[in-house]
Amino acid sequence: xxxxxxxxxxxxxxxxxxxxxxxxxxxxxxxxxxxxxxxxxxxxxxxxxxxxxxxxxxxxxxxxxxxxxxxxxxxxxxxxxxxxxxxxxxxxxxxxxxxxxxxxxxxxxxxxxxxxxxxxxxxxxxxxxxxxxxxxxxxxxxxxxxxxxxxxxxxxxxxxxxxxxxxxxxxxxxxxxxxxxxxxxxxxxxxxxxxxxxxxxxxxxxxxxxxxxxxxxxxxxxxxxxxxxxxxxxxxxxxxxxxxxxxxxxxxxxxxxxxxxxxxxxxxxxxxxxxxxxxxxxxxxxxxxxxxxxxxxxxxxxxxxxxxxxxxxxxxxxxxxxxxxxxxxxxxxxxxxxxxxxxxxxxxxxxxxxxxxxxxxxxxxxx
Amino acid sequence: xxxxxxxxxxxxxxxxxxxxxxxxxxxxxxxxxxxxxxxxxxxxxxxxxxxxxxxxxxxxxxxxxxxxxxxxxxxxxxxxxxxxxxxxxxxxxxxxxxxxxxxxxxxxxxxxxxxxxxxxxxxxxxxxxxxxxxxxxxxxxxxxxxxxxxxxxxxxxxxxxxxxxxxxxxxxxxxxxxxxxxxxxxxxxxxxxxxxxxxxxxxxxxxxxxxxxxxxxxxxxxxxxxxxxxxx
Numbered sequence: 001x002x003x004x005x006x007x008x009x010x011x012x013x014x015x016x017x018x019x020x021x022x023x024x025x026x027x028x029x030x031x032x033x034x035x036x037x038x039x040x041x042x043x044x045x046x047x048x049x050x051x052x053x054x055x056x057x058x059x060x061x062x063x064x065x066x067x068x069x070x071x072x073x074x075x076x077x078x079x080x081x082x083x084x085x086x087x088x089x090x091x092x093x094x095x096x097x098x099x100x101x102x103x104x105x106x107x108x109x110x111x112x113x114x115x116x117x118x119x120x121x122x123x124x125x126x127x128x129x130x131x132x133x134x135x136x137x138x139x140x141x142x143x144x145x146x147x148x149x150x151x152x153x154x155x156x157x158x159x160x161x162x163x164x165x166x167x168x169x170x171x172x173x174x175x176x177x178x179x180x181x182x183x184x185x186x187x188x189x190x191x192x193x194x195x196x197x198x199x200x201x202x203x204x205x206x207x208x209x210x211x212x213x214x215x216x217x218x219x220x221x222x223x224x225x226x227x228x229x230x231x232x233x234x235x236x237x238x239x240x241x242x243x244x245x246x247x248x249x250x251x252x253x254x255x256x257x258x259x260x261x262x263x264x265x266x267x268x269x270x271x272x273x274x275x276x277x278x279x280x281x282x283x284x285x286x287x288x289x290x291x292x293x294x295x296x297x298x299x300x301x302x303x304x305x306x307x308x309x310x311x312x313x314x315x316x317x318x319x320x321x322x323x324x325x326x327x328x329x330x331x332x333x334x335x336x337x338x339x340x341x342x343x344x345x346x347x348x349x350x351x352x353x354x355x356x357x358x359x360x361x362x363x364x365x366x367x
Numbered sequence: 368x369x370x371x372x373x374x375x376x377x378x379x380x381x382x383x384x385x386x387x388x389x390x391x392x393x394x395x396x397x398x399x400x401x402x403x404x405x406x407x408x409x410x411x412x413x414x415x416x417x418x419x420x421x422x423x424x425x426x427x428x429x430x431x432x433x434x435x436x437x438x439x440x441x442x443x444x445x446x447x448x449x450x451x452x453x454x455x456x457x458x459x460x461x462x463x464x465x466x467x468x469x470x471x472x473x474x475x476x477x478x479x480x481x482x483x484x485x486x487x488x489x490x491x492x493x494x495x496x497x498x499x500x501x502x503x504x505x506x507x508x509x510x511x512x513x514x515x516x517x518x519x520x521x522x523x524x525x526x527x528x529x530x531x532x533x534x535x536x537x538x539x540x541x542x543x544x545x546x547x548x549x550x551x552x553x554x555x556x557x558x559x560x561x562x563x564x565x566x567x568x569x570x571x572x573x574x575x576x577x578x579x580x581x582x583x584x585x586x587x588x589x590x591x592x593x594x595x596x597x598x599x
Contacts, residue, residue, distance in 0.1 A: 016597045052495055053494075053495075054491050054494075054495070079494070079499075080491070080494040080495050081495070081496075081497050081498055081499050082497075082502075083495075085495065086495065086496075087495040088491070089487070089488070089492060093488055093489055093491075093492040095489060095492075095493070095506075095507060096489075097510050097511060098509070106493070106496050106498070106506075107496030107497050107498075110495060139492065153495070153496070156496045156497055158497075334561070
């Protein structure tokens, strides 16, 4: 996807709310999913509210593409209803006195009738809510209500979609199900999405770009795979289990064994359990502790995936001095691996050394 | 029992003035209730107090103040007369103005409580969907405050029906023009030998009051049921 200038987002705000001081500067790509991650009270939701226009900061500027939506110096403030920014709130916020259908159509802009109808049908289909159209919001389950809320925001034809912890309060199975819906949807809509969450699993499943927030400030902002490789953020991102994200393409599949072969590039392939079509794009998530190191390829092992790699960087974790963390280079890809200090010394590993990465388990998402 | 033409006249006037009073105070009542429910401003307590004055003042005082303001020599009244040729005192429209003023605080109170109970988060959600302030109010805030609007309207209507002091002071007691049920009843009590007729009017008043209470109960239940049906 090209970085369309029409949706690049630049934000620089300063706002005090009692004890809390939000000082955030952001420059986000105009496509894909940006995750905003942080603990509660880090300012994630405040940033979202400023972007949506629900909060009016005392000082700051905010542009979306070529449109200036906020500029306190020039006294410019575009109210929320003129921003064309869709919001999916934590609590769904469906209008209780309208049917699901009327909730969905509430934000459809006027004068786009024919397109709106097909867009409506597609969105309802995509979110699996066609059976709910005549129900009232009070009768919906938590997961259903969230899906309707997502549909409602999408149908308002936004230029940017904000999602504020949309999975909060759902149980495990509903959560996973809704996350799959959101994932599918973010791959189909052409607008950028900002997804606020404090759950590393959600972020690694759907985000392309990550903004890390702490105490009202932006601590880091980068493409997610790159950010996850940064040793200096290990502590701030501890919930991510030093997960590495790789993207590849299914090059073959073996339906008998339920296996797929994923090509990371010409030289690196993985064999993974799963059933996917040849040519599907996939995202792989591999936790550091699921990667072991060998000096030479192993024979007679259950490890299906042994990849030649180069040690790119070595560090020790301040919070656990007996663990050594490695960053491995596989072509253009990077992987984090952790091993004990003892194993590290015994293998006499050094930067630049060629080793074999043994990969135990991988989470696969189709893109 | 069959009603005499005079009794019919009083009932007709009472209902006419009651409906007219509610009709004219609804728009400003809704606006004021919204203003008080959603905005904080300096002097809010004073505005609140002024709105509630008719509840605590002797109605005769309100009627007198209306005469001063809206009488043909009054500040507003003289202007009304010279520009539109309208004179309110001693007309049924004047009676509607007087009973409306008396009913106004009841409407505002009930509506304001209901408006305050509407979750501002829903309004915020509507605004992110492209709805401007007016549309948010008309499609989200007001519909969700319907129970309060109903209660307030019925209370105001009942108050307007039974209004006596301000009406007689401002609009006088003119048969066929401003002699509503309470005024007719008062007139009968003043004259000797009319106890029977007075009792009949008294009964009629009770029936009308009961009917409006039942109607309001029915409306309230219908709204509740409709919401419940929606909630499953």
